[in-house]
Amino acid sequence: MIDISDVSLTLGGSLILDHVGLTLPKGGVTALVGPNGAGKSSLLSLIARLRPLQTGRITVDGLPVDTTPTRQLAKVMAILRQDPGVASRLRVAELVGFGRFPHNGGRLTAEDRRIVAETLEQFDLTGLASRFIDTLSGGQRQRALVAMTFCQGTDYILLDEPLNNLDMFHARELMRTLRVMADGHGKTVLVVLHDINHAAAYADRIVAMKDGRIAASGETAAIIRPDILEAVFGFPMRVETLAGRLTVLHHA
Amino acid sequence: MAEAVTFPEAGRANRGLALTGAAALLACAAYMTVGLRGDLALVLELRVTRLTAMVVVGVAVAVSTVVFQTVCANRIVTPSIMGLDALYVFCQTALVFLLSGFGFAGIDPRLQFFGNFFVMTGLALALFLPMLGRRLDLGLLLLTGVVLGVLFRSLSVLLARLIDPNAFAVLQGAVFASFSRTRPDLLLVAGLIAAAGTVVVWRMRHVLDVIALGQDAATGLGVAWRRTAAWLLVLVAALVAAATALVGPMAFLGLLVASLADRIAGTGRHAVLLPTAALVGVVVLVGGQTLLQHGLGGEGTLGIVVEFVGGVVFLSMLFAGARR
Numbered sequence: 001m002i003d004i005s006d007v008s009l010t011l012g013g014s015l016i017l018d019h020v021g022l023t024l025p026k027g028g029v030t031a032l033v034g035p036n037g038a039g040k041s042s043l044l045s046l047i048a049r050l051r052p053l054q055t056g057r058i059t060v061d062g063l064p065v066d067t068t069p070t071r072q073l074a075k076v077m078a079i080l081r082q083d084p085g086v087a088s089r090l091r092v093a094e095l096v097g098f099g100r101f102p103h104n105g106g107r108l109t110a111e112d113r114r115i116v117a118e119t120l121e122q123f124d125l126t127g128l129a130s131r132f133i134d135t136l137s138g139g140q141r142q143r144a145l146v147a148m149t150f151c152q153g154t155d156y157i158l159l160d161e162p163l164n165n166l167d168m169f170h171a172r173e174l175m176r177t178l179r180v181m182a183d184g185h186g187k188t189v190l191v192v193l194h195d196i197n198h199a200a201a202y203a204d205r206i207v208a209m210k211d212g213r214i215a216a217s218g219e220t221a222a223i224i225r226p227d228i229l230e231a232v233f234g235f236p237m238r239v240e241t242l243a244g245r246l247t248v249l250h251h252a
Numbered sequence: 253m254a255e256a257v258t259f260p261e262a263g264r265a266n267r268g269l270a271l272t273g274a275a276a277l278l279a280c281a282a283y284m285t286v287g288l289r290g291d292l293a294l295v296l297e298l299r300v301t302r303l304t305a306m307v308v309v310g311v312a313v314a315v316s317t318v319v320f321q322t323v324c325a326n327r328i329v330t331p332s333i334m335g336l337d338a339l340y341v342f343c344q345t346a347l348v349f350l351l352s353g354f355g356f357a358g359i360d361p362r363l364q365f366f367g368n369f370f371v372m373t374g375l376a377l378a379l380f381l382p383m384l385g386r387r388l389d390l391g392l393l394l395l396t397g398v399v400l401g402v403l404f405r406s407l408s409v410l411l412a413r414l415i416d417p418n419a420f421a422v423l424q425g426a427v428f429a430s431f432s433r434t435r436p437d438l439l440l441v442a443g444l445i446a447a448a449g450t451v452v453v454w455r456m457r458h459v460l461d462v463i464a465l466g467q468d469a470a471t472g473l474g475v476a477w478r479r480t481a482a483w484l485l486v487l488v489a490a491l492v493a494a495a496t497a498l499v500g501p502m503a504f505l506g507l508l509v510a511s512l513a514d515r516i517a518g519t520g521r522h523a524v525l526l527p528t529a530a531l532v533g534v535v536v537l538v539g540g541q542t543l544l545q546h547g548l549g550g551e552g553t554l555g556i557v558v559e560f561v562g563g564v565v566f567l568s569m570l571f572a573g574a575r576r
Contacts (some may be wrong), residue, residue, distance in 0.1 A: 050467075050468050050472070070475065074473055079472040081468045091519075094521070098461070101458070101473045101474065102474040105458060106459070106461060152472075
């Protein structure tokens with residue numbers, strides 16, 4: 001369970017998060033949506049202790065993120081930020097292997113190597129395993145970073161716009177992998193998404209943010225409604241059921 | 253089929269490391285044996301002292317630069333932007349100004365070594381320990397170092413204008429790196445500091461690999477980034493201070509060595525990068541000194557040559573970076 005209570009964040013005098021309170025149960029895929037500047041990434045950074053908590057309280061699996069040793073948290077939750085721009089000369093297999101760092105302190109065991117090899121296979125990266133990161137395309141690089149995050153083997157996985165740079169095939173593959181993680185392995189996935197239809201198709205729950213507040217939160221079907229979407233995104237859009245799936249027609 | 257994936261941290265990287273090691277041994281052998289004449293015992297003793305000094309300085313500067321670049325996530329910075337060598341020059345200038353050339357020359361070298369070492373590490377501690385207080389940003393602290401460096405340099409220039417020409421000549425001798433006035437007892441102290449620092453860095457090589465991924469990724473992987481980075485920077489400062497207090501400032505040596513090591517190692521893994529850089533440091537200093545003494549015939553100052561070559565390398569890296 002991720003428990004957020006009364007969290008505010010002020011950066012350079014402007015209020016980014018305004019008394020946010022939210023409880024996410026363990027398990028399932030939760031999509032965090034909202035317009036630019038709504039505070040999605042900031043909230044994710046606070047949960048993942050990448051940014052110091054100013055006020056309020058956040059616990060992940062009962063562990064307060066501001067006082068629990070960071071190494072211990074790294075075994076419970078993994079975070080992928082928007083492209084961190086890895087500068088050092090590393091091969092894909094080495095980068096993905098860093099996901100095992102919280103468990104092995106940098107010395108890969110036979111078990112770690114097996115997990116890395118499986119993850120590479122799962123993310124369609126086996127053929128790229130010995131390529132240097134700086135020779136990859138944006139999408140391949142993104143896949144390698146997502147693979148590193150999965151390799152950490154944590155119960156909680158936080159992803160900040162992981163579909164950036166991914167083509168349709170790999171975006172779909174990633175969303176399906178998130179589903180498998182949640183359904184088959186009992187993981188809790190919290191993912192910032194920009195395409196509302198990805199959220200509608202793959203998420204169990206949707207949390208919509210606007211102006212630093214939680215605008216709406218609930219089961220996917222309860223959030224994908226024209227009135228709520230208009231309130232969050234600021235323009236009217238139609239919601240249709242196509243082939244049994246809720247689809248938002250926001251292009252027109 | 254999952255087992256088919258290989259982990260290619262070896263291969264080319266180790267070959268580069270082995271070749272650099274061979275080159276370092278060759279340079280040391282050449283330095284010890286070329287052009288031996290006169291009283292063999294005396295000459296060899298002198299050469300062993302200088303060789304050890306060059307190895308200590310080469311390793312300390314190489315290791316500190318690699319660590320500094322990793323923490324800053326930037327491959328074209330050197331620890332000298334923290335203003336430590338500018339502080340060193342300022343201290344010497346101020347001493348010459350206050351005590352005159354004769355008085356400066358009369359200071360006990362041990363006192364001078366420890367004084368310089370502690371003033372430089374003190375500045376670094378004052379700069380980087382506030383980082384532990386959570387709110388301060390690494391970039392801001394480094395900029396503070398740059399500004400302090402400019403301040404110390406300006407003050408040095410001001411004082412240098414006020415002292416008399418004889419004292420100025422003494423000062424010139426003190427602010428350019430030189431291995432010819434190394435004392436064995438101070439060499440031992442500097443060697444111990446450098447060895448201790450290098451051992452600590454080596455034990456942290458896996459953490460350094462993760463730190464190189466950037467602050468967010470390192471935190472996500474369970475490294476207490478802020479605390480680790482602050483201590484690593486203090487460690488860097490201690491290594492730089494020991495080398496500078498021993499032989500004088502070497503601003504571009506680190507940059508030259510680290511960028512060569514980066515090319516030779518061909519990997520970002522510190523388990524390969526650190527020893528490669530240390531060996532390149534030895535090759536550059538010992539090989540350069542041997543060439544200078546025997547190839548080019550003069551007893552010129554190695555420091556000046558290293559600064560010149562390092563500056564050229566720095567500019568070419570900037571231009572190469574700009575073209576990309």
